[in-house]
Amino acid sequence: MSKLTLAIPSKGRLMEQTTDMFARAGLVVRKVGHVRGYRGEIEGLPGVDVAYVSSSEIAAALKSGSVHLGITGEDLICENISDAGTRIRFLQKLGFGFADVVVAVPTCWIDVSTVAELEEIAIPFRRKHGRWPRVATKYINITRRFFGAKGFGDYRIIESAGATEGAPSSGMAELIVDITTTGETLRANGLKILDDGVILKSQANLFATNAAAWTPELEALCSELTGKLASSVRQTVISRI
Amino acid sequence: MTAETVQNLEALAAQSQTVMSVFIKAGYDAVAPAIIQPADVFLDVIGESLRARTYVFTDQDGAELCLRPDITVPTCRLHLERHADPTTIARYCYNGPAFRFQPQGATAAHPREFRQAGIERFGDEAREAAEAETVAIIIKAIEKIGFRDWTLKLGDIGLFSSVLDATGISPNWKTRLDDAFLRPLSFREALKGFAVGVRPPSANFPEELLSSLRRDDMDASEAAVAVYLEEEAIELIGTRSLTDITEHLIVIAEERNEPPLDARAAELIERYVGVSGPALTAGEKISTLIKEAPSGSGYALETYDRRLALLANAGIDLGRVSFSAEFGRTLAYYSGLVFEVNAASLGPKSPIAGGGRYDGLMRAAGSGADIPAVGAAIHSERLLAAMGGKAP
Numbered sequence: 204m205s206k207l208t209l210a211i212p213s214k215g216r217l218m219e220q221t222t223d224m225f226a227r228a229g230l231v232v233r234k235v236g237h238v239r240g241y242r243g244e245i246e247g248l249p250g251v252d253v254a255y256v257s258s259s260e261i262a263a264a265l266k267s268g269s270v271h272l273g274i275t276g277e278d279l280i281c282e283n284i285s286d287a288g289t290r291i292r293f294l295q296k297l298g299f300g301f302a303d304v305v306v307a308v309p310t311c312w313i314d315v316s317t318v319a320e321l322e323e324i325a326i327p328f329r330r331k332h333g334r335w336p337r338v339a340t341k342y343i344n345i346t347r348r349f350f351g352a353k354g355f356g357d358y359r360i361i362e363s364a365g366a367t368e369g370a371p372s373s374g375m376a377e378l379i380v381d382i383t384t385t386g387e388t389l390r391a392n393g394l395k396i397l398d399d400g401v402i403l404k405s406q407a408n409l410f411a412t413n414a415a416a417w418t419p420e421l422e423a424l425c426s427e428l429t430g431k432l433a434s435s436v437r438q439t440v441i442s443r444i
Numbered sequence: 445m446t447a448e449t450v451q452n453l454e455a456l457a458a459q460s461q462t463v464m465s466v467f468i469k470a471g472y473d474a475v476a477p478a479i480i481q482p483a484d485v486f487l488d489v490i491g492e493s494l495r496a497r498t499y500v501f502t503d504q505d506g507a508e509l510c511l512r513p514d515i516t517v518p519t520c521r522l523h524l525e526r527h528a529d530p531t532t533i534a535r536y537c538y539n540g541p542a543f544r545f546q547p548q549g550a551t552a553a554h555p556r557e558f559r560q561a562g563i564e565r566f567g568d569e570a571r572e573a574a575e576a577e578t579v580a581i582i583i584k585a586i587e588k589i590g591f592r593d594w595t596l597k598l599g600d601i602g603l604f605s606s607v608l609d610a611t612g613i614s615p616n617w618k619t620r621l622d623d624a625f626l627r628p629l630s631f632r633e634a635l636k637g638f639a640v641g642v643r644p645p646s647a648n649f650p651e652e653l654l655s656s657l658r659r660d661d662m663d664a665s666e667a668a669v670a671v672y673l674e675e676e677a678i679e680l681i682g683t684r685s686l687t688d689i690t691e692h693l694i695v696i697a698e699e700r701n702e703p704p705l706d707a708r709a710a711e712l713i714e715r716y717v718g719v720s721g722p723a724l725t726a727g728e729k730i731s732t733l734i735k736e737a738p739s740g741s742g743y744a745l746e747t748y749d750r751r752l753a754l755l756a757n758a759g760i761d762l763g764r765v766s767f768s769a770e771f772g773r774t775l776a777y778y779s780g781l782v783f784e785v786n787a788a789s790l791g792p793k794s795p796i797a798g799g800g801r802y803d804g805l806m807r808a809a810g811s812g813a814d815i816p817a818v819g820a821a822i823h824s825e826r827l828l829a830a831m832g833g834k835a836p
Contacts, residue, residue: 309682311673313650314692324684324692326623331688333807334488347496359487360495372681393681 206252207424208415210264210273213241213255217407220299221274228435250424265291268414271421272428278304278382278405282342292411294429298436300407302382304342306349306400307389309371309378316398318353321378325357328377339363339376342402346380349402368392455833456559456824459589460539463561463822466585467537472563475536477518483510485517485809497544511543516802516819519564520809530811533567539824553794555825561585562799562821566806572747574818575781575801576754582797582820583760586785591830594796595764595786598723599771601625602780602801603747607716607730611709612739616698621713635714638705654697657690666690712737719769723752726767751781777802783820787830796830797822 211232212218225232231246232253243253256264261275262283274297280287308315315321321336328336339361340346346360361376368388370376380402383389389396409432411425468474483500499511512518515538524530539561550556563581568574579596586594604625608618617638624634653672657665669690673680680686712733719729727748734745748767756762772782782800786792799820806815828834 309684310678311680311682312684312689313653313669313672313678314689314696316649323623323695324688326626327692328684328688332683333804374683377683393679 205416205418205421207250207272207421207428208252208254208270209245209428210254210256210261210270210275211243212258212261212274214257217258217275217300218255220407221297224297224299224432224435227438228431230431245428248424248428250420251428265410265412266414268412268416271411271415271417272425273410273412274407275410276300276302276405277408278302278342278345278403280408280410281403281405282345285344290413292413293408294411294425295409295433295436297407297409297432300405302384302405303401304345304380304382304403304405305389305396306402307368307379307381307383307394307396310390310393310395312395316395318350318355318397318399321397322353322355322357325355329357335359336378337361337376338378338380339367339370340380341365341367342380345402349380368394452828452833455828459828459831460559460561460824462588463585463824464537464539466588467561467563467581470563470581470584472535472537472565475519475522475538476540477512477515477522477538479512479541480509481512481518481521483508485521486510486513488808497546499543499545513544514542515540515560515562515821516564517805517809519819520566520806520811520817523564523566524806524810530806530813530815531567535563535565537561537563552829553790553826559824560821561824562819564817564819566815566817568816568818571780571801571816571818572751572754574816576751576758578799578818578820579755579783580758580760582785582799582822585822586797586827589827589831591787591796591827593788595766595788596760597771597784597786597795598751598765598767599769599782599800600748600751600780601772601778601782603730604716604769606747607713607734607737610734610737610739611706611712612737613706613709614702616695616702617705617709619695620699625717631717635705635710639707639710649693649696654693654700657694657697659694659698662687662690665694669693706738708738717769719767721766721768723762723765723767726769727752772800777805777808779803781818787826790826790830794826795823796826 211221222232225245230248232243233246234240235242235244241255243255245251245253254270258275259279261273262279264270265273265280266284280291284290306318308321315324325336335357337359338346341363343360343362350356350358361370363370367379367381369392370379372393379394382405383396386396409429464474483498486498487495498513501509503509519536519538523534523536527534540559541557542560543557546554546556563578565574565578583594583596605622608621620638624631650672653668656668666686670686715733716730719726730748731745752762755765772778778800780801780803783798784795785797787796790796797820799818801818803814803816806817807813
């Protein structure tokens with residue numbers, strides 16, 4: 204029988220939180236072979252193959268169907284898979300990796316607190332500066348969909364690989380679309396979130412992809428795993444209360 | 445549709461040669477701007493919507509480049525490279541490929557790779573004469589190919605401004621409506637909203653500051669905004685200046701006190717936007733509504749009539765010309781006249797040529813100021829298709 208492949212983050216805080224969450228569900232995830240290797244297994248679930256993948260590439264693995272399951276942020280799925288609604292199944296919210304994708308503008312723009320007001324300044328801005336306001340972001344598709352749904356097209360995206368919050372003060376862009384958890388980094392960089400500028404409230408999820416080959420046996424194993432993780436997430440929520 | 449057969453390629457080449465000979469004879473310099481262009485200029489001018497239609501890529505040095513989606517912007521850049529003084533009068537013609545992603549899939553009528561043969565004219569202050577000549581040369585080239593069954597459609601987004609002047613509305617309303625006009629999707633709704641005089645509610649404005657701002661004393665107003673920011677410990681960052689922010693705050697304050705858009709003006713505006721049909725009849729309709737307007741300035745009408753007269757002088761049969769007030773609203777960078785040449789066999793969605801005035805484009809390309817500019821291009825594959833695939 205072929206195995207159920209699960210991609211989990213290969214490093215950093217997301218990997219630790221994933222491992223902890225499995226432990227609370229009574230599942231021990233460990234590496235197979237060399238400690239620096241990228242294969243693992245789950246004690247007690249011999250049908251599952253674990254692949255350690257960099258969290259940004261988990262979306263790509265789900266998109267192509269090279270894994271059955273993956274743990275990553277909703278933001279990365281929405282950004283990288285345009286037909287996520289049909290291709291990807293959201294199996295379980297995992298209660299960590301919280302991050303909001305937001306539209307943030309300089310706090311000194313006391314004249315702008317909604318997307319409608321942002322739209323108002325776009326044409327005067329262009330009249331004066333000869334170009335549209337620039338939006339720095341790594342969430343190009345999410346940004347385009349969000350503004351598109353509001354009928355706003357008078358802006359220019361600047362791709363930003365990192366330290367996006369610094370783009371307005373350094374003059375690289377006028378505003379940003381980025382993730383934030385507490386808003387502290389935004390405030391430190393002189394930025395505020397628009398009143399209607401929260402695009403997505405994201406957290407880590409267990410995702411399944413329809414692009415992979417599924418058998419009834421694999422589906423059953425997937426349900427078992429999802430059930431265990433779900434009870435672990437519920438317990439965490441209760442203990443927090 | 446690229447040239448898939450040698451016959452097709454030869455037919456296109458022969459056609460372009462004839463078209464170019466008409467342009468060159470009329471005094472236009474033949475140029476060949478680069479096919480690969482910096483993406484900046486296009487995306488800055490036309491906005492994020494064009495990125496979806498342009499093949500944008502990053503080269504090995506990380507520079508953002510594109511396959512030119514038209515040849516007008518590359519010709520502007522070429523002009524700026526040639527002339528230290530961008531106001532230098534110049535006329536250029538070109539023939540070559542341009543590239544556009546077709547979201548609905550590439551077809552023969554909407555190919556991803558197509559050829560344009562066109563003309564651009566910069567720095568000519570005699571605007572209306574230059575426009576009429578541009579239209580006439582394009583028609584002449586099309587007829588030289590042997591295609592005679594054309595119709596010409598005109599629009600003018602600058603005319604809307606003149607109609608607004610005639611209605612005698614306040615400058616704030618004028619700016620708002622001018623901006624709203626460029627967004628056909630929300631225009632009707634905006635007009636309705638304006639008639640009630642509602643400024644969309646948005647809670648957190650600093651009320652005291654707003655009420656202290658005065659357009660006729662910008663210095664004091666800016667100082668007040670600066671004091672407010674300082675008191676609130678807000679740092680001024682980014683490219684929008686204190687002036688930009690203050691100006692928008694003043695607009696917000698004024699709009700709150702602005703009486704609703706006059707119902708009579710709203711009605712006139714709606715009637716103007718609905719004007720469409722044969723150019724001569726459309727002129728009469730505009731004339732009637734301008735005469736009914738409160739401050740009945742005839743400027744819009746004079747422009748309209750003078751343009752038709754110039755076209756007739758240039759030998760254009762006005763019976764084949766139509767006008768639509770809405771035409772040109774969604775077309776990227778045009779600032780005044782827009783036109784389109786159609787062939788009945790290809791339908792209204794596949795014009796064989798098009799162009800217009802775009803005085804603001806050169807500034808975006810780096811000239812530092814608006815430069816009078818008018819141009820037009822023939823869609824080579826479509827013209828060939830209208831000719832049944834036969835070169836002259």
